[in-house]
Amino acid sequence: MKNSREKIFWIALPFILIFILANIAFGPVYIPVLEVFKALVGMKVPSTDKIIILQLRLPRILLGLGVGAALSVTGNAFQAMLKNPLADPYILGVSSGAAFGAILANVIAQLYYPNFVFYMWIFAFVFGLVATSLTYFVSRRGGKLPATELILSGVIVNLMFGAGVTFLIVYGWRDVQVTSFWLLGSLSGAGWHDVILVGISSVASVVFFMSISKYLNAMVAGEEEAAYLGVNVEMMKLMIFVVGTLVTAIAVSTSGIIGFVGLIMPHMSRRLFGSDHKISMPASAILGGTFIVACDTVARTAFTPSEMPIGTITALIGAPIFIYILRRRVQNV
Amino acid sequence: MFEFLKIENVSYSYPKSSKNAIDKVNFTVRKGEIIGVIGPNGSGKTTLMKSILNMIDYKGNIKFYDQEIKKISRRSLSKKIGVVAQEFAPIYDMKVSEIVEMGRTPYTNLFGDLSQEDKKHIEFAFEDLNIHHLKDRTFYSLSGGERQIVYVAKVFAQNPDLFLLDEATVHLDIGNAQHLLLKMKERVKKFGSTVISTFHDINQASAFSDRIIIMKSGKIYAMGDPEMVLTKDMIEEVYGANCEVIKDPRNGTVNVFMDLEDNSDAFFCDVLKKYS
Numbered sequence: 367m368k369n370s371r372e373k374i375f376w377i378a379l380p381f382i383l384i385f386i387l388a389n390i391a392f393g394p395v396y397i398p399v400l401e402v403f404k405a406l407v408g409m410k411v412p413s414t415d416k417i418i419i420l421q422l423r424l425p426r427i428l429l430g431l432g433v434g435a436a437l438s439v440t441g442n443a444f445q446a447m448l449k450n451p452l453a454d455p456y457i458l459g460v461s462s463g464a465a466f467g468a469i470l471a472n473v474i475a476q477l478y479y480p481n482f483v484f485y486m487w488i489f490a491f492v493f494g495l496v497a498t499s500l501t502y503f504v505s506r507r508g509g510k511l512p513a514t515e516l517i518l519s520g521v522i523v524n525l526m527f528g529a530g531v532t533f534l535i536v537y538g539w540r541d542v543q544v545t546s547f548w549l550l551g552s553l554s555g556a557g558w559h560d561v562i563l564v565g566i567s568s569v570a571s572v573v574f575f576m577s578i579s580k581y582l583n584a585m586v587a588g589e590e591e592a593a594y595l596g597v598n599v600e601m602m603k604l605m606i607f608v609v610g611t612l613v614t615a616i617a618v619s620t621s622g623i624i625g626f627v628g629l630i631m632p633h634m635s636r637r638l639f640g641s642d643h644k645i646s647m648p649a650s651a652i653l654g655g656t657f658i659v660a661c662d663t664v665a666r667t668a669f670t671p672s673e674m675p676i677g678t679i680t681a682l683i684g685a686p687i688f689i690y691i692l693r694r695r696v697q698n699v
Numbered sequence: 700m701f702e703f704l705k706i707e708n709v710s711y712s713y714p715k716s717s718k719n720a721i722d723k724v725n726f727t728v729r730k731g732e733i734i735g736v737i738g739p740n741g742s743g744k745t746t747l748m749k750s751i752l753n754m755i756d757y758k759g760n761i762k763f764y765d766q767e768i769k770k771i772s773r774r775s776l777s778k779k780i781g782v783v784a785q786e787f788a789p790i791y792d793m794k795v796s797e798i799v800e801m802g803r804t805p806y807t808n809l810f811g812d813l814s815q816e817d818k819k820h821i822e823f824a825f826e827d828l829n830i831h832h833l834k835d836r837t838f839y840s841l842s843g844g845e846r847q848i849v850y851v852a853k854v855f856a857q858n859p860d861l862f863l864l865d866e867a868t869v870h871l872d873i874g875n876a877q878h879l880l881l882k883m884k885e886r887v888k889k890f891g892s893t894v895i896s897t898f899h900d901i902n903q904a905s906a907f908s909d910r911i912i913i914m915k916s917g918k919i920y921a922m923g924d925p926e927m928v929l930t931k932d933m934i935e936e937v938y939g940a941n942c943e944v945i946k947d948p949r950n951g952t953v954n955v956f957m958d959l960e961d962n963s964d965a966f967f968c969d970v971l972k973k974y975s
Contacts, residue, residue, distance in 0.1 A: 598774075
């Protein structure tokens, strides 16, 4: 039984995908949109355009799509699991923990064992888990996670790992410039190998979270209510934590910390398509991906020849929306 | 004949607490029975409910359909036992139809697709509770009383044999409380369901239940027909409250009246003489 909101989503989907691909046209050099689509379907276009489209911009856009989708579905699942609409991998500190882990592996590789660079996302995953667990246990009050405590603990964990990131970079590279890539995120330098890793993990996470959507729906009313409906809550929480942290870690190790996507996109998808996770999961994946791609287009075109870190743009848009949700919540209580 | 629900020597103490929240509780429940559980705050009513739901690691035995509750999977248990707590408070606003459908969670496949059987039970829930007109409304646009009825509809859709009501009427006014309890009674008559319900309001418990369990400090203090156990002395011993107990002349239901006057004893005696 499909309801009307679900139909709207499936009708809007192809248009969204066309919009995403149209972003390839923009950059330091403008390539007409028609050329872009020609190149994508394999028709003949000038060879420089072809290289720009297929080797530079397409992987970057696909990476943005994957990263945005991964962060959004993770945020969406965390919100249901923690019964808190302000939860997201950035706010909870997963992202900065993961960034710290990724840089630690890089620094070890740089200074001691070059092979360590292959363990980058494993390090990111482990420190992402450390960060989430820390936020979780610091904010826990008698089995509950009050919004204020959760956000405050997230801020502290973020500051802590953020400082760790800067320390490692200065210690390892003696170059503060690199910090902005990690702390504010960037999709520059995206290659096809990044796309494959992020693509696989993002698609897998969307499928996973869709497959547990009925349990997430039940958890929206609280852990006890979910248990009354037959949900093995502790098992479910563990799986969401691990999967969410893993995909976030992979996203962060390719593109740094990009904040607020996981917070605002699930919120928006619920507004548009309803709160059933069966729809809000794929919807927030697509919206998150689109949002990152659009922000990245602004990041790399509006300030040529230099690039704005993408996290700056997502924060400029995300922070006011965060405030809006927070205010609305307080009024509701 | 099998025992529907048998509770044997069940004890539980919360971590960091030296005292047992429930202490060697014993009773059996027959199928189709309505049991009211009353007792002061902290007497162990909710802990008892949580034990029956296998939400806490109790000591002793709880047998449901002759099977130890701890050995029944959470999913199978949720097909047999439904819970109506004080209130239902999802973090996101949802459509009423979505909330009622949620009751089918234990039955549906991984993707939550509804079968004909699921749809039938959802339809019954809407029908029995008379809430078709609320179907497309959003949950938080409803009044408190309507929300609680929608919550009950969700649990009806779950189609359990045993309903546990944990102070389900505590936030409701008398009209909404009556509506909810009447609908539960109808359900019991129609499907032979069994109900165990905790109450703060002794008069609601008395009017609703076939049998009353009075709890004090984690132990069962008294158990039996409402007329038998709800006595002036009992209320005073358990709650420390000075009350008058009067039988409803129409149907014999006992009602408890709280004394706030020094001379109320005399007053009620007059009333009793007049009406009995």
